[in-house]
Amino acid sequence: MENNRRDFLKKAGLAGLGLAGGGVFNELFANPHSSQAMPSAPAGRSSAGSMTFSASEEAGTSLIGAYGSWAASLIEGELPEFSYRRAEWEDLSSWRRAAGERFEERLAIPGIGDTPEVTVRDRYSYDGLEIEELSWQLPYGRPTRAILLKPRDAKGPLPGILGFHDHGGNKYFGRRKITRTSDDRHPMMETHQQDYYDGFAWANEIARRGYVVLVPDAFPFASRRVLLENVPEHLRDGLDDRNPEEPDNIRAYNDWAGDHEHVMAKSLFSAGTTWPGVFFAEDQKALDILCARGDVDEDRIGCGGLSGGGMRTVFMSGMDERISCSVCVGFMTTWKDLILAKSYTHTWMTYVPLLPGELDFPEILGLKVPSLSPLVLNNEEDPLFTLSEMKKADTILGDVYSKAGAGDRYRCSFYPGPHKFDRPMQQEAFDWFDRWLKGKG
Structure with missing residues (x-):
């Protein structure tokens, strides 16, 4: 460990x-x-x-x-x-x-448009929870993926929590770091949750106590990560996007993405914004989506997370x-x-x-x-x-x-x-x- x-x-x-x-x-x-x-x-x-x-x-x-x-x-x-x-x-x-x-x-929060339309990609029950796999398209980048969890058979609007995943030096993963949606987990996420969360998926744990919990991928993690195919070849370090779920490829990507942070930061500063400003803009859209749900009491909203x-x-x-x-x-x-x-x-x-x-x-x-x-x-x-x-x-x-x-x-x-x-x-x-x-x- x-x-x-x-x-x-x-x-x-x-x-x-x-x-x-x-x-x-x-x-x-x-x-x-x-x-x-x-x-x-x-x-x-x-x-x-x-x-x-x-x-x-x-x-x-x-x-x-x-x-x-x-x-x-x-x-x-x-x-x-x-x-x-x-x-x-x-x-x-x-x-x-x-x-x-x-x-x-x-x-210097960038304007990123109105609340996006949400697509429900899947809906199922697991471990006493009703789970929805969601996505929405912002004006730039690939669609944001998110996981929503709430108690199975919950009645009436519940308080809502926006769950923020950690950084962890791991930009390949995002929402999966603090959720669990099946018994079949990626081994790197099983290890991650054991090391930093005592083996628990904390978003699941708080949802079971009577909350609607939304966990979106942050910029630039998981579904929002920078794909190697979209950067100049001389910046790829010989890597590509093939076989993305293989642990060795994930580790190589994460090393690359860590080195790429100074490039991203300088580009954002040159665009007249800040990385925290982009975080806030995207997280606020997720909050808009959470608060607009009929099963959420918009007067009782919280947020939280570890590290990043x-x-x-x-x-x-x-x-x-x-x-x-x-x-x-x-x-x-x-x-x-x-x-x-x-x-x-x-x-x-x-x-x-x-x-x-x-x-x-x-x-x-x-x-x-x-x-x-x-x-x-x-x-x-x-x-x-x-x-x-x-x-x-x-x-x-x-x-x-x-x-x-x-x-x-x-x-x-x-x-x-x-x-x-x-x-x-x-x-x-x-x-x-x-x-x-x-x-x-």
């Missing part, structure tokens, strides 16, 4: 690493931990566990050498311009409007009023952490140019206070983040919610172990959804 975890971290971090050299990772994993070997923590905040640090986190060093302290000083000193923690922001509604408009401007799914949760929760409850797993820190220690562990999908001087990363999740009830779940030995900065992010969000008089609507919990969304964490997440989407206290 640890070899798989190391491979995951080496390829794509959070939302996707993929940019680091092997030497750093040899240090990072000198004392690997297994999530199966670690006891679960009770809900709520816990004391910090031990952490293996890379050389870039040692005192007096930074990822960019002597330039680190200077770069960090650019966003330190005064609080960010649109931080609700600043004394001049006294009126909550005025701050929400101003900060939300600035955040939307920085995302946690990142998408932050952006969606900060931007769309329809999300009233969210669970961000394994993706919460500060911009300073990325400046000095951890940018190499993260994908190009993370960054919003110019935003750090206006909002710290956790403050994005606080943009909808008090209408949003967010839960943040962290792992104490998560090598994608610095523990002290994860705790600082918790303090920042706690201060935002306290100032808004909504401290009870925010919670952050720390669990022992590495990057994961295991069963104890899932239990806390599902109870949180029940509390705020079903009123179960």
Whole structure:
């Protein structure tokens, strides 16, 4: 299992690493931990566990050498311009409007048309659930594929959850990472779910508790991935799209796609948009589709996910009023952490140019206070983040919610172990959804 975890971290971090050299990772994993070997923590905040640090986190060093302290000083000193923690922001509604408009401007969200028409490709029952395989065509790229799950024989509109799959250094797969639709699973997905989700398909588990759960492929994963046949031959590294389900071909494609991220990011920036902006645009269409269903109560909508799914949760929760409850797993820190220690562990999908001087990363999740009830779940030995900065992010969000008089609507919990969304964490997440989407206290 640890070899798989190391491979995951080496390829794509959070939302996707993929940019680091092997030497750093040899240090990072000198004392690997297994999530199966670690006891679960009770809900709520816990004391910090031990952490293996890379050389870039040692005192007096930074990822960019002597330039680190200077770069960090650019966003330190005064609080960010649109931080609700600043004394001049006294009126909550005025701050929400101003900060939300600035955040939307920085995302540079592309216009991608109206809500697309949905095709039901298949409908069947499995493991106590009614499952629909859906697709829709956006104005660009191949059709988006998605899986929708709900309890079999469910009566009346149910609360809905938009489920975000992780990055995992694996762009070949998307929706299948957190769902299970038959006993016949791809062996790589069986391993993936065992390594990061304690063997569970968490979208199935929460659907069984009385939710309609929609899991779409993200850009550019699975059905939305970049096909090799559509890029110039000199960029294909001798690969092609034949026999796509073969594990060796999948691994080769994922290596190629990880190296291709900087090309995609630069092209998106040159087009006047951002990767987070594209994420949000496509995820919002999925949310439109979920909320339009007759079996969904559009007044009770949540979202959540691990890692890259946690990142998408932050952006969606900060931007769309329809999300009233969210669970961000394994993706919460500060911009300073990325400046000095951890940018190499993260994908190009993370960054919003110019935003750090206006909002710290956790403050994005606080943009909808008090209408949003967010839960943040962290792992104490998560090598994608610095523990002290994860705790600082918790303090920042706690201060935002306290100032808004909504401290009870925010919670952050720390669990022992590495990057994961295991069963104890899932239990806390599902109870949180029940509390705020079903009123179960």
